[in-house]
Amino acid sequence: MIEIQEDGDIGCKAREQVNQRLREAIADRADMHNDLVRPHPVESGSRVWLYLDRVREGYAKKLAHLWHGPFRVAEKIGEYTVRLKVAGSTYSIFPVVHVSNIKLVKIFPDRPVARLDESEADRVDFDEALLPEDSWI
Numbered sequence: 001m002i003e004i005q006e007d008g009d010i011g012c013k014a015r016e017q018v019n020q021r022l023r024e025a026i027a028d029r030a031d032m033h034n035d036l037v038r039p040h041p042v043e044s045g046s047r048v049w050l051y052l053d054r055v056r057e058g059y060a061k062k063l064a065h066l067w068h069g070p071f072r073v074a075e076k077i078g079e080y081t082v083r084l085k086v087a088g089s090t091y092s093i094f095p096v097v098h099v100s101n102i103k104l105v106k107i108f109p110d111r112p113v114a115r116l117d118e119s120e121a122d123r124v125d126f127d128e129a130l131l132p133e134d135s136w137i
Contacts, residue, residue, distance in 0.1 A: 034080050040099040042082055046073045047105040050084065050097060070105045 042048060049067040068091065071084040077096060084095045084102075 037080060037100055040080075040102075042073055042076065042099060042102065042104065044073055044075050047071070048073060048082075048084070048102040049105060050093075051101045051103075052093070067103070 047070045049069045050071055051066055052068050053061070053066055055061045055064045055066075071086060071089070074083045074085045074095070076082050080099050081096055082099060082102065084093075084097060086093055086095050
């Protein structure tokens, strides 16, 4: 119940009580969100993409690139937060982010790599003059 002071002002106790309940609600919501987040395999030095849903005015959000980077993880601050290395990049963002806004850069080591082992003398140059007239090239 709200107490009314002698001078007709609502008491400071009510304001303190409301602020305390707000802090508790914010903390409870953060705990509930963190309970639903899966353990993230991010470690210090990992390369990650960062999700930024801010889009410049005049651009369509559904056509914009929302994953930015890649960035390096400087350190893992807590169970759910990391600090990114953003120094030297063109991004002006706060470096501490929640793990729900990042994803690891996938590395595909099993992809074939084409290497040119032929010498310059063995290579065949393409000459347009030798093409037939009905060619589309």
